[in-house]
Amino acid sequence: MHPYRSILFVPAHKPDWAFKALAAGADCVVLDLEDSVPHDRKAEARATVRETLPKLRAERPEVGLFVRPNALATKMTGADLEAVVCPELDGIFAPKIKDATDVLRWETMIDWFEARNGAEGLEMIVPVEMVDAITNCFEIAAASQRVGAMIGPTSEHADIARAVGYRQSREGSETLYLRSRILLACRQNGLHPLTGLWEDLADLDGLRSFADYGLQLGFRGMIVIHPSHVPVVHEVFTPSDEEVAYHEELVATMDRAVAEGQGAVRFRGQHIDLAHADKARDWLAHARLVRGSATPA
Incomplete structure (x- = not known):
């Protein structure tokens, strides 16, 4: 749905x-x-x-x-x-x-x-x-x-x-x-x-x-x-621009870490690993669907 x-x-x-x-x-x-x-x-x-x-x-x-x-x-x-x-x-x-x-x-x-x-x-x-x-x-x-x-x-x-x-x-x-x-x-x-x-x-x-x-x-x-x-x-x-930017940056950071052979890295003062990136990707998929179909009230 x-x-x-x-x-x-x-x-x-x-x-x-x-x-x-x-x-x-x-x-x-x-x-x-x-x-x-x-x-x-x-x-x-x-x-x-x-x-x-x-x-x-x-x-x-x-x-x-x-x-x-x-x-x-x-x-x-x-x-x-x-x-x-x-x-x-x-x-x-x-x-x-x-x-x-x-x-x-x-x-x-x-x-x-x-x-x-x-x-x-x-x-x-x-x-x-x-x-x-x-x-x-x-x-x-x-x-x-x-x-x-x-x-x-x-x-x-x-x-x-x-x-x-x-x-x-x-x-x-x-x-x-x-x-x-x-x-x-x-x-x-x-x-x-x-x-x-x-x-x-x-x-x-x-x-x-x-x-x-x-x-x-x-x-x-x-x-x-x-x-x-x-x-x-x-x-x-509706996910905000700031929330989208945060999750996109998290995924990009984790992708770079994986390319360098790391499974965990520091991001904005927090520990993140592959599970964080998977959650962020799921969140972004939902956010794009919602924001892409949003119409002004």
């Missing part, structure tokens, strides 16, 4: 909000058919999504376009996918997954509607919203090639908070174990690790600190729920 820095949610029945998400510079937009759409407007929202997706794709071809259908237990999933799967869609944000079997159920339906509706290559973003999903996260991550990203759960009021029963702090330390499990599952299976969610819309300093803590843990992007959060999240998750 592309290393999206920001994944911005908008209600599916409000297409104007989707275009505002594009204008905000979000890397990926999720049109939400689930929690943000009243039950009596679900059918209308499906039709709106199908009409809106080609327009969004035409306006910003590089932006990821995903849809969050209703969960399997609602028995609305099939109708949602039948309506929204199309060539303009990049993937499905699959809610309420609890185990690998749920992933395969989603995969089967996506297979069917891809073939039927002329789409291909749809990926899945899996949020971890339930206690079962935390327990089974490694099996979920490995269940299907369609799973491209998982979300380390943190939220003050959403499903995961209700399921676990924690009280969210400003720094989010109470979800460290939950998020760490998801992060390791992503790393083990080559998935894009995402964190979320900052719900205080006006507190951008708090958002920046929270996002930076996620970056420190190893996450590479974040779920956001307001356009004003996009520039802050991009600032945190």
Whole structure:
């Protein structure tokens, strides 16, 4: 999956909000058919999504376009996918997954509607919203090639908070174990690790600190729920010129040392060896991909 820095949610029945998400510079937009759409407007929202997706794709071809259908237990999933799967869609944000079997159920339906509706290559973003999903996260991550990203759960009021029963702090330390499990599952299976969610819309300093803590843990992007959060999240998750220069210099220094028959050398006052250079090369590969596709907010 592309290393999206920001994944911005908008209600599916409000297409104007989707275009505002594009204008905000979000890397990926999720049109939400689930929690943000009243039950009596679900059918209308499906039709709106199908009409809106080609327009969004035409306006910003590089932006990821995903849809969050209703969960399997609602028995609305099939109708949602039948309506929204199309060539303009990049993937499905699959809610309420609890185990690998749920992933395969989603995969089967996506297979069917891809073939039927002329789409291909749809990926899945899996949020971890339930206690079962935390327990089974490694099996979920490995269940299907369609799973491209998982979300380390943190939220003050959403499903995961209700399921676990924690009280969210400003720094989010109470979800460290939950998020760490998801992060390791992503790393083990080559998935894009995402964190979320900052719900205080006006507190951008708090958002920046929270996002930076996620970056420190190893996450590479974040779920956001307001356009004003996009520039802050991009600032945190976009490698800086100074960081790139540091890692490039480290690799060059180590390459020279190896050419001279050395396996370790002093660099900016620190001991470095081959392992440091390997880590720097991995970091640079990610940084180039992110910076190469970054667009101004």
